[in-house]
Amino acid sequence: MVSKEEQNSLSSFQFEARLTQASLIKKILEAIKDLVTDANFDCSPEGLSLQAMDSSHVSLVSMVLHAQGFEMFRCQRAVSLGINLASLTKILKCAGNDDSITLRADEKGDKAEFVFESQSQDRLSEFELKLMDIDSEHLGIPDTKYSAIVEMPSSEYRRICSDLGVMGDTVRISVSKESVKFQVDGDIGKGSVCLHPSSVVDKPTEVVKISLEEPVDMIFSIRYLNYFAKAAPLSDTVTLSLSKDFPLQIEFKFGEQMGYLRYYLAPKID
């Protein structure tokens, strides 16, 4: 490995990006900080991304913010920013939800700068975060064609997870053409929630859509599904993609062209 100093002497790199809404970053952080404590934010000309396994290596988080989603994005060369998420949370607490946020990494690469600007531009706050050197492997889940894709309101997803979470540890998700069914079997009893694809399309955010290649029936840990539910504020809808013997992918989109936050969870073997 090459130390930060050497790395930076290699080029006169500079990274700078501005988002109009600090709330987006704040929500993303809320959605992953229970799973990941330290992570490398990879900055490249394409955008800002993060891939990390949770500390118990059961699930994987993958976040992408496309360059075009930023108000301003400048990246001369790819660089990784090692960030302790608890420290970053502390700094982001100082930003108002409607503030714009500017992220800068300077030549030395040992710190990142955050600038928060209120909408009326009469308040400007600047923070500096000391960066970490995180030596970890870069992991990803290869793209695949899923057998079943379910789109549903985020709030519905969150409710199902928290309702069923009190009953048991695992949930069986069965997807057929007609419905998606969440079943739990716990010590105190059983429960299930069944959603049918909605026929009315007047409120797009309340729609349940199922696209199916073949029916699936898999078991997952509710605890992790509940961790993922923390991302519900990021998006009105959530997409669950399933394939037999393959991790469940749960995707929250930040809006058109902005990017996404994806979680992957390995199925439990029955």
Next chain:
Amino acid sequence: MDSSASPIDDDSIIQESLLYDSEKQEILEPVEYTQTRSKFQHLFSSYARAGSPLLFGEDAGNLRILQLDVDYEIVQKDTFLEDSSSAAVLRIYGVTEGGNSVLARVHGFRPFFFIICPSQFDPADLPAIKESLEKRARAVSSMKNCQGPIIHDLEIFEGRSLLYFVPSDPLIRFLKITVALPSYVRQLAQILERGDIDFSPYEESRYSTFEASVDFILRFMIETNMYGCSWVEMPSNRYHLPEKQTSHMQFEIDIHYTHLVCHAPHGEWLKTAPIRILSFDIECAGRPGVFPEPEHDQVIQIANYMTETGKSEPIARTVLTLGSCAPIAGAKVLSFDSEAELLEAWVSFLCATDPDILTGYNIVNFDLPYLLNRASVLHLSSFPFLGRLMGVMTKMHDTRLSSSAFGTHESKAFTMNGRIIVDMLQILVRDYKLRSYSLNSVSFEFLGEQKEDVHHSIITELFHGNENTRRRLAVYCLKDAYLPHRLMEKLMSLTNYMELARVAGIPLAWLLSRGHMIKVVSLLHRKAFPESLLIPDLKNTSHNSSEEAESYEGATVIEPKRGFYKMPIATLDFASLYPSIMMAHNICYSTLVRKDRVKYLKPEDYIKSPSGDCYVRPSVKKGVLSKILEDLLSARKVAKRELEQATDPFLRSVLNGRQLALKISANAVYGFTGASRGKLPCTEISASITAFGRRMIETTKSLVESKFPSSVVIYGDTDSVMVKFRDDLTLEESMSLGQQAADIISQSFPKPIKLEFEKCYYPYLLIQKKRYAGLLWTKTETYDKMDCKGIETVRRDNCKLVANVVSKVLEKLLVERDVQGAIDFVKKTISDLLQNKVDISLLVISKELSKAAADYDANQAHVTLYKKLYQRDPGSAPSLGDRIPYVTIKGRKDQPAHERAEDPIYVLEHNLPLDTEYYLKNMLRKPLERIFEPIIGKNVSSLFEGEHTRSITVTTPSTGGIMRFTKVSVTCLGCRTPIPQTESKEPLCKYCKANEASIYEKILCNVREYERQYAMLWTQCQRCMGSICQDVLCSNSDCPIFYRRRKVQKDLEDTSKQLERFEILPPPSW
């Protein structure tokens, strides 16, 4: 004898004792081992004891033997005695100076006890009372078949009770009752205590008994003045040879007890005789995954290492193997076709070599029970005769030794008359506090040696191989037999225990099978009886427990003035504090005055302790305890003086053992008076002693501070005070002031209390009470050592990292006086920890699975891990009694730590991420904060935060939920940024390409370094194993090398893969 009936005795063996058993052991006809004897008879007889120059008959000299063990048997008709009555025959097992084994059968000694005489007793009534006692005793079924009288003698004995001083100290009349057999003592005593007898015209309904609970053997030894491991002389014209040998010992004699001449262990009688010690170890072929069970699994090898004290070369080194075995240099290999032959041959080996002492590692709870159980499974009727008496079967019993000092231990006892079992594991558990008691770690600790640790599942594999794999196993087995012997020699266990037996006056074996109390009981009896002081039998110590059980105040601690003292701190100690208090104030059972009787005493005749109890002055009556202590301490002085003059190393070790034994015994006296469940507890005495101690510490403090202005007592505990005289003193000045202070203050205490100045701490780090560290100086030239109390250098429930860091930090602070260096070291360690550079063996904690997993109430890490391991593979899972090593790995948020315990090897193999945060916060932080707080104050948190914590390494596990599905995306070896898929063959990103040469060189250097380390570690293991041609099989979880070897192997693979990406060299294969 029958201890189960005695009052709850702190030390007694509950359930069944060996001695008790000797009364009812059955004698079987001796078995001949003709079959196996023929095969190795010749070899075995070459190991036998030397033929004897000993002559029997008129002109033979006196026979002198070193007594090693004493037991007794009950003979219905003892024809040696004139009246051929029923009697107990004592058997002394001994060795002559020439190394011949002798069994002396001692006849004629009868047990006795005392009761208080009825009031207004007329001596003329003695015959009548004797008759009614005899009659009453005959009515008891267990006594009615006694040959000859049951009551042998009844006489008046004038004496006093040991307990309480009665003003004017009158003599009391007792009746001394001598009975036929040991077991009758208690039975009669119980009858008398209950008052279940009528001595008309006397109307006492109950009789208090005295000394009825004294063990028969101890009674005999006291009466004949015989000490443990002492020399016994038998005049030539007094002993007789039996018509028929009853034992495997070389010579047997019969003698009347009055003819024994016992030599107290002084002067020339401090010598010892050649004692034969057999150390052995067995190997069993277990089935896969199950710890060997005698019901199913064969004994495949027994290794023996026999030595004789005084000889440098072993007498025999043999290994008995099942199936062929290649020869081993320096050892005799005896191969057998069947297990039965092997076992029988071992018994004939044992009889032929006739060892006095059997030793080994965990033989009491593993090897011996296994052999006996295995023999019974195989129906080998000739096997269980391991003792020295012919035809006496060796049986096992469960015993439980409960002792306040050693805790409760369940164990096994064996009838193996004449052979003393000294299990080194038990000795170590008793005498040393260690992290782990595995033979391996103990050997490493004391001998500086590692041994190959072959897991028991591999043993079967080796056994089923060929003669070379069995040879390998045999070498391993021999080493296991050799190491206990080495340990015994190195720790001088035998010498020290023999000296203790001599000082305390009890048989050697009792020191191992009983607690501390028996030593003081023996000393007390030996001192009190000549003064006609009789020891009462306290029936039930709980009879007035409500008031007596109240706990008394312990020792005092002067509140520490915490800090890091850079000037010399003088330490003033009271030498042997509690013994000297007892002597100075004449504290004893026999001088204690009951509170209601104090008024009959003149004020100048007694001393009142700060706790309010009164003791008469020595001028009125000198206490027995004081006399015991005076004897012990003056004997210790003599021993120490002789030790200084002695040059012979063997004599030196004996003398050193002796002075230690004397010290241990003196300190045991105080504990004896305080043990609430002991033989003769007396809280008044122990409370008085501690009260005097507290007052002395406080007096010392005020005297020092008043006589030496500007001096401050910074700390004091039990028997010592730490004094800072002035800030600017040199070491020399402090030492001379300390000496002055000790001399001046000693004068204000009664003799023999003495305040001594022995050492200075310079510098001294006082953390809190009972926690401090300092460099200890007794002379001005160099320091003696670093002295640490209560600091995490030795605690067993911590990982080694903590101990290592703490001791290194203390060294930097105290020896090098480099505070900044210590801080830097801590930061470096933390930084290494977070980057996963710390050796995993340093992070391992191991706990014993002491009971079935279901029996644990709380969730403990090692139990949770055990369940996990069992699920993974029931075969290789640890078994009950194994120590389970574990490390803590990362887990979910809020996942309890015990669920995150994982097998270190599994962690290494699967590259699981360690929870470095947990180690930092829960293990390292507290101890380090304690040390640094007195030095850098509130800044202490800077050690754990800041720049050095910002580099971390997160390992990627090769197992676990999502890992099966992930793909590692290629990152640049220079700057770690992802490399686009189109260029995935490239080792570097386009920005780093310019520096390819230097990055390549760096990685190449890493690979070279790992290769070098791996080669070194592998060599180390080969050396330990003693062979360079075989694969290393060792899986020793106590060995740091083992983990490092595995880790480096892994690192090497990883870095080699990095190197491959440059596609310059062909990939090496590891």
